[in-house]
Amino acid sequence: MYSIREKEKDSEVLREAQGSLGQECHDIAEQPPLARWQPELLWHYTFTSSTSDFREVLGVPEPTKGSRVLYILVSRKLKPITELHGEELFDVWRQCILCHVTLWKEGVYHRDVSPANMKWYRKDGKRIGISNDYDFSSLADDLGPRGNERTGTVPFMAIDFLTEEGQRGEVKHLYRHDLESFMWVFIWVCLRYREAVLLPTGSRPFDNWATINAVACGKEKHHFLSNLKDRYLWGVDKYMGHFVVKCVIMLQQNDQHRVSRCIELLAERILNQGATEQSNDEEPEDIDGFLQMFTTMPSWVKLTELSNPSQ
Incomplete structure (x- = not known):
């Protein structure tokens, strides 16, 4: 192609x-x-x-x-990830994360994680998942400005960017933001497709996320994280559904940590009047530690075993 x-x-x-x-x-x-x-x-x-x-x-x-x-x-x-379901979907999605994080450590920052940019093909009888399309990516040694540019596909962007500050480019793009996008992709595909077929209009969630503005989408995501419905998971494989719920819990915790940090910074500014607010530009990032929060979850381990029975 x-x-x-x-x-x-x-x-x-x-x-x-x-x-x-x-x-x-x-x-x-x-x-x-x-x-x-x-x-x-x-x-x-x-x-x-x-x-x-x-x-x-x-x-x-x-x-x-x-x-x-x-x-x-x-x-x-390459084939789209939405052609897969169940353990095969998880396997390719997981490989895309491994591809992405390895490139990130080598100084290639993708910054537009979405289902459209997650592809797969077969080689020697095995599924190979890849993160595709580097139009919005940057290199660590780029001479031009980078890092705080507003990039990504709205329904899958990290909540940090779906705010007024994020839309103004005041939030630095970190690895954890892309990993959060991977979680939104997994939730999106699992809840909107059954057996790799898109559900009919009216019976699938998130349709409006693709049409509303970024800040409104951020509010919708907040609402979803605190109002996950049983009906969203009808027909979803039990292990996939269990992992979706665990992803939601992890995203909830991450969002709560972000809110707590913002309040802490506000308290620091009050005590240090006139001092410049610390942004996430200075936050040390433990890439492996952040990723391991997901890869060590029992539901992740179980799906990895099911999708690669020979390993």
């Missing part, structure tokens, strides 16, 4: 000599175990002229921020 994309010229064009960002990710991950989790980029081509020429011919106004270039990517045909 192939895709044709536009990209802003600033930091992306600085990478042009090396090819697309997807190719750079492959270069970074050329050694096992990362290699198998990378989208297999077969060929790419960057047009020498920017899309300004096309816009001029079509009478389309230039973007307000940055100029853009056009390029073509050709890669292995």
Whole structure:
């Protein structure tokens, strides 16, 4: 399959000599175990002229921020994660997390976790899950600004970003935000699909999350976390349903911790009048520790065993 994309010229064009960002990710991950989790980029081509020429011919106004270039990517045909269900869904979803966290540690920050960017294929009879589409990602050594940009797909964004502050770019994008997005993806797919078939309109939750604004979606997520309904889980495999509930509990705890931290910062500002508020820019991040909160859950371990009986 192939895709044709536009990209802003600033930091992306600085990478042009090396090819697309997807190719750079492959270069970074050329050694096992990362290699198998990378989208297999077969060929790419960057047009020498920017899309300004096309816009001029079509009478389309230039973007307000940055100029853009056009390029073509050709890669292995990948299948969407929504074609899977039960233990197979969990297995590919789990592999996408492992792919993502390994790349993050190597300095590749995806920052747009969604079902559309989680793919899989079969190789030697095994399912291989990959985190795909690096349009919103950045590299640790980028020369341009990064870290607090407002990126992502609204229904799956971490709650920290679904606030006025988050939408203004005042929240730094950390690993835990992407991991939270993975949890929202799992909940979304499990509760909206049965046997890999999308439920009919009116019988599936979250439809409005894709149409309302980001702040409103954040409020909807808060409501969902405190009002999980039994009917949402009808027809869901018992182990998958149990893990969904555990994910909700973990997200609740994470949200409560965030609220408590905000209150603590408020108390500190009152005691230290005039001092600059500490943001999550300075928070040390224990990536392995945060991920292990999920991977050590009995329901995670059980589904891992069921999806890989030979291991």
